[in-house]
Amino acid sequence: MDTPVKEYLLEVENLSVRRGDRWVVENVSFTLAANTNMAIIGPNGAGKSSLIQAILGIIPYQQGRVTLLGYGMSCRRTLPYVRQQVAYLPQNFQCDPRIPITVAEFVGLGWGQPRWQWPWQYQRQRDRAIWESLQRLNLEHLAAQPMSSLSGGETKRVLLAYCLVQPRRLLILDEAAAGLDCQGEQQFYDLLQILKVSEGWGILQISHHLERVRATCDQVLYLDRSVQGLGTPEWVLQQFAA
């Protein structure tokens, strides 16, 4: 694999996105380094979800450039590696009740380590990773439960367990803490802190929870279709969300 050219986990350059007949994201540029927690804030309909969906290749963008882990998303050779290293927790997710999948099976879908061991070793390693991820989110008691039977907050925590089942480098969250109870929310922010500080992940999160953003993030991007402000939480929140 070619050596990535730059050290950022994510580089967005002059990105513009159209939805329907309107530009919903215009000329957005920013970078995200490892060990950094960045929040994207802004009013409803400001283009926050569209921006991260375009970064992840879920929706197309019409102008600009996205570089993830030093690689462009259009390179088919490096795309599997990039996908392995980036986890995404969407805003709205509901498991289709017609799909009979348990919580543990669902978390296992996030496991994509290379199969260089014997099959039984691989299986044992995978099972251990699933169990550790469930433990991390206090979800052991739900392991055998069907995904479709979970509450909204439980589903969010299972999605996070799916993201954490293997080491990655970048976590992208769309209002991930919404719907969590007080204890779940505290646990969620503590976990983000551990991922960032101890495990070196970069975190990009959309949030409307400004006090949490102020207390936990390193950088804030205020988006209202285009970038209105980018800097420390203190500066951006004082300028745009006072």
Ligand SMILES: Nc1ncnc2c1ncn2[C@@H]1O[C@H](COP(=O)(O)OP(=O)(O)OP(=O)(O)O)[C@@H](O)[C@H]1O
């Ligand atoms: N599938 C779609 N087709 C057409 N327009 C869309 C579509 N999805 C979103 N939009 C529009 O794009 C604009 C940006 O939406 P987006 O969901 O990115 O905003 P947001 O900042 O994430 O909002 P919120 O804070 O309410 O979640 C909105 O005006 C929305 O109506």
